Amino acid sequence: MMNDKPASLSEFELIRRIRQQAGTAEHLILGIGDDCAIQQQQANQELLTSTDLLIEGIHFDLRWTSLEALGRKSVAVNLSDIAAMGGTPLSLFLAVACPAQLNSDQLQQFTQGFLSEAEKYSVVLAGGDTCRSTGPLMISVTVQGTVSKGRAIRRSGASPGDAIYVSGSLGDSALALQLLQQGESPPSQLADRHHRPQARVALGQQLAAQQLASAMLDISDGLLADLGHIAEESAVGAEIELSRLPLSNRFRAALEVDPQRLDLALTGGEDYELLFTSKVQDLSQHPELKPAVTRIGVITTEREINCRRPDADLYQCSRGGFDHFA
Numbered sequence: 001m002m003n004d005k006p007a008s009l010s011e012f013e014l015i016r017r018i019r020q021q022a023g024t025a026e027h028l029i030l031g032i033g034d035d036c037a038i039q040q041q042q043a044n045q046e047l048l049t050s051t052d053l054l055i056e057g058i059h060f061d062l063r064w065t066s067l068e069a070l071g072r073k074s075v076a077v078n079l080s081d082i083a084a085m086g087g088t089p090l091s092l093f094l095a096v097a098c099p100a101q102l103n104s105d106q107l108q109q110f111t112q113g114f115l116s117e118a119e120k121y122s123v124v125l126a127g128g129d130t131c132r133s134t135g136p137l138m139i140s141v142t143v144q145g146t147v148s149k150g151r152a153i154r155r156s157g158a159s160p161g162d163a164i165y166v167s168g169s170l171g172d173s174a175l176a177l178q179l180l181q182q183g184e185s186p187p188s189q190l191a192d193r194h195h196r197p198q199a200r201v202a203l204g205q206q207l208a209a210q211q212l213a214s215a216m217l218d219i220s221d222g223l224l225a226d227l228g229h230i231a232e233e234s235a236v237g238a239e240i241e242l243s244r245l246p247l248s249n250r251f252r253a254a255l256e257v258d259p260q261r262l263d264l265a266l267t268g269g270e271d272y273e274l275l276f277t278s279k280v281q282d283l284s285q286h287p288e289l290k291p292a293v294t295r296i297g298v299i300t301t302e303r304e305i306n307c308r309r310p311d312a313d314l315y316q317c318s319r320g321g322f323d324h325f326a
């Protein structure tokens with residue numbers, strides 16, 4: 001198409017550069033350069049596909065996010081969806097709509113971040129689309145992966161009595177964002193959780209292979225909102241024990257300054273940890289699960305989500321989870 005190129009760099013030149021750096025993979029018969037990518041399929045596997053849209057001003061802010069970190073994050077958040085099914089990510093597709101102000105150096109930084117993060121997970125960039133945006137920078141990433149037939153872990157499999165687990169720690173990313181928005185610079189451990197989230201691919205694969213999870217998703221909108229999705233799809237409720245929430249030392253320190261920050265761990269979002277339910281009541285017998293998982297509650301029959309305080313009263317959360325249309 002004419003007149004839809006990013007500033008100072010032709011569409012073809014940009015795609016040529018991306019193609020040069022994109023690498024190859026065994027399953028990828030034909031990558032960037034033709035009308036479609038061609039991928040080899042395996043007979044005993046099912047295909048997983050997920051798309052995420054990232055829009056400047058809504059999902060990221062270039063005042064405190066570098067293009068390189070944005071490239072990394074746009075890969076990680078997408079792979080997190082494959083992790084949440086227990087799958088193995090294989091291929092990425094990247095569509096970018098570039099505003100005229102973005103120069104070729106910045107695009108190069110984005111591509112570099114994107115491709116090095118993809119390489120970390122042995123995932124290949126197999127295609128995409130590139131055009132000019134008259135509005136903000138928009139990035140659409142599609143990931144495809146595979147899972148053994150019938151082994152994908154859905155949101156709909158939770159039953160009353162199942163234990164609820166979460167990987168890693170909660171709230172660090174939301175706390176970092178809160179500090180950034182207040183004009184403070186968060187310590188690097190927190191900032192990294194926000195700018196460089198890790199997709200829990202290996203953990204998801206372990207849970208699927210050992211059939212340890214009855215339902216699972218990744219926490220992008222906040223623990224309570226995402227637990228709500230499992231509850232909704234499984235037609236169950238849940239009770240969380242606040243004293244069991246896995247919180248980092250940095251988060252605990254910030255909590256002492258302002259106890260209201262507990263809500264960041266419950267509703268902050270962008271944790272990209274795995275939240276799952278299991279028939280197994282004590283997964284501490286599974287030290288191979290990395291990062292470690294913490295039991296935070298139980299699935300119930302009443303269709304509501306409650307948070308139990310250490311004094312046994314119910315906790316009223318002051319914020320909802322993230323909802324684009326709220």
Ligand code: ADP
Nearest residue numbers: 015018032033034035094095096127128129130
């Ligand atoms: P078409 O006109 O058929 O859409 P394009 O000129 O848009 O073809 O793209 C040419 C090739 O470059 C295709 O293989 C496409 O998948 C790939 N491509 C375009 N933009 C990107 C991008 N941002 N990242 C990766 N691959 C891209």
Ligand code: MG
Nearest residue numbers: 001128129130
């Ligand atoms: Mg195209």
